[in-house]
Amino acid sequence: MSTAAGGPPPPRQRVVLAQRRGARIVRTRTEVQQQTEVGDAMVRGLVRAQLGLAVRVGLATVLLLGAIPVLFHLVPRLSEVTLLGVRLPWILLGVVGYPVLLGIAWVYVRLAERNEQDFTDLTDD
Template sequence: MSATSPRRTPPPRERVVLAQRTGARIVRTRVEVQEQTEVGEAMIRGLVRAQLGLAVRLGLLAVILLCSVPAVLAVFPTFADVTVFGIALPWLVLGLLAYPVLLGTGWVYTRQAERNEQDFTDLVDD
């Protein structure tokens, strides 16, 4: 610059903010679920399908476990004649085994269903 030229002032600074893609995605997926668009309905159907599959698998597991006891006792009839404290072994096993199996199945279902819902929430909020 020469001494005779007037001094130029730089233009004022402008702050440029880029749109955050993650924020736009959160809003879009939440809106799709709330407004029940095709994508939102597909996401909800996926959650319902996962919960149903979990319930069917655990239900079948409980049925197989509980029905295997009479099947084993039918194959080995000598166990059916055993008594413990005056109670026949089949009644004792079915009476005492059924509750822990059902309780355990319920506990596993609750944990897995909550995990499915958390995964769905993470997908929507991600």
């Protein structure tokens, strides 16, 4: 068989799926990409880890921010405290709450990235 230009065909090349060390990497990635039972279990494990993290962080956020109104309900005198002419509940919920939420979001992203890195390390092992 010749090419369109009329010359000889290119030499055949041997395609090797994996060498000794990389065999497991290719198999693991292939299992994930082809959605085999093993790959499916690995992806389900990652999704389960991410969901567990989201639930834990969400619950911690709700408990932390939800405790503020409960505290003011249980100790009514705290709601009368003023700082720079602004009542304490407004300061805590309107000013302090945002940096707290930002910190919680930063922690969540770092932990989610760690879960994903663990998954990548597992597939690249």
